[in-house]
Amino acid sequence: MADTVKTMKLHIHMDDSDISSVEYMTEQYRLACNFVSQYIFDHDFPMSSVTLSNRLYQTIRSEFGLKSQMAQSAIRTVTARYDGIRTQMREKPYKFKDIYTNKWHCIYRNLNWLQKPVLFSRPQADLVRNRDYSFVTDQKTNTTYLSLNTLDGRIKVTFDVPACFSDYFDGTWSFGTGKIVSLKDEWYFHIPVTRKNDIEFDKDQVKHVVGIDRGLRYLMTTYNEKDQTSFYSGEAVCRKKDTFNKVRAELQSKGTKSAKRALKRISGRENRWMSDVNHCLSKTLVDTYGSNTLFVMEDLTDVSFDENLRSRNSKQRNELRSWSFYQLEQFLTYKTEEVGSKVIQVSPEYTSQRCPKCGRIHKANRDHDSHLYTCDCCGYQANDDQVGAMNIQLLGTLWISGNENPKFRISEQGKAIRPTS
Incomplete structure (x- = not known):
């Protein structure tokens, strides 16, 4: 029985100081991802997160200033992207028509077909639940805040509460690694939520x-x-x-x-x-x-x-x-x-x-x-x-x-x- 997976999208609001911290973090994270991507491309596509962590962890920490968990997340972000591309290549092989026999032929591709490394052009950051992000409630005002870890320390931000927000806290949903992104000068935090299905098809x-x-x-x-x-x-x-x-x-x-x-x-x-x-x-x-x-x-x-x-x-x-x-x-x-x-x-x-x-x-x-x-x-x-x-x-x-x-x-x-x- 497959699990139900949804994405909770939160529109977050920050002051200028918080925006500056988030912009710096997401830019450094993006640069770190491109560094890892270039390494993978130049070294015959090693895809083990453990291997890459052993080789690149200290460099990511020192050159890009990422915290421990963020450095590990950057490696996983890049390997996940390459895994996705590899799957697409496997499912959509290269096909061509023989001009002499008029028949179509199929060649299955792998990552070696890539002409250049994957480029991360959009500032972003993947944040791990309870390590890099969490929800905290002010008991006096009964207001729920989103607590985010940045390179300058933690910040607490408000967000637009979606209609189904409280449903995800009934104990049946588990929260995954969130992604903070920017769109048209607005900031959003996307959180995958997963629940085991109780209803089985018969x-x-x-x-x-x-x-x-x-x-x-x-x-x-x-x-x-x-x-x-x-x-x-x-x-x-x-x-x-x-x-x-x-x-x-x-x-x-x-x-x-x-x-x-x-x-x-x-x-x-x-x-x-x-x-x-x-x-x-x-x-x-x-x-x-x-x-x-x-x-x-x-x-x-x-x-x-x-x-x-x-x-x-x-x-x-x-x-x-x-x-x-x-x-x-x-x-x-x-x-x-x-x-x-x-x-x-x-x-x-x-x-x-x-x-x-x-x-x-x-x-x-x-x-x-x-x-x-x-x-x-x-x-x-x-x-x-x-x-x-x-x-x-x-x-x-x-x-x-x-x-x-x-x-x-x-x-x-x-x-x-x-x-x-």
């Missing part, structure tokens, strides 16, 4: 099986066991993405320092907006179906190299690559685990080409321009996104029945063979 108790087809024209198309289909339009999202792309292109063409700063601001704004969209979509699904629901999605790990994607124009390819399909899956996963539901991934093979009524698989049955699927065997017609959701839902039903890896295969007659492991 196949035998499933009430709903929901197939989810993801795209851009419709961000989601869902189909359930009651033959109910829901469409979540992506028209407004595409318009806003076009606006971001136009502004980005104008700034990139200028190439000035102020334009580059503006590009960073826009990137952060777009990422926050995309996260909000994915949060709303995932919350809508969980609120609609509740507990004991199996949500079924296609495994889109290699969506950028899908045959269908390569056949699209450059604008459509950029939109598909930039949309955060994986983030939607992450948000839905942790939200469903809280209520005793589950998300699984299934093979995307033939889900958009298979007739959900007779099982005929024929690529030409799907008309991308009209978004209509018409079976040349039985005559069944439906929206192509709906057909995808219906086939995905069927694979989920087969998973419930005991098939751990259901997927469609095609026979010589163009009919779907019964999905097998």
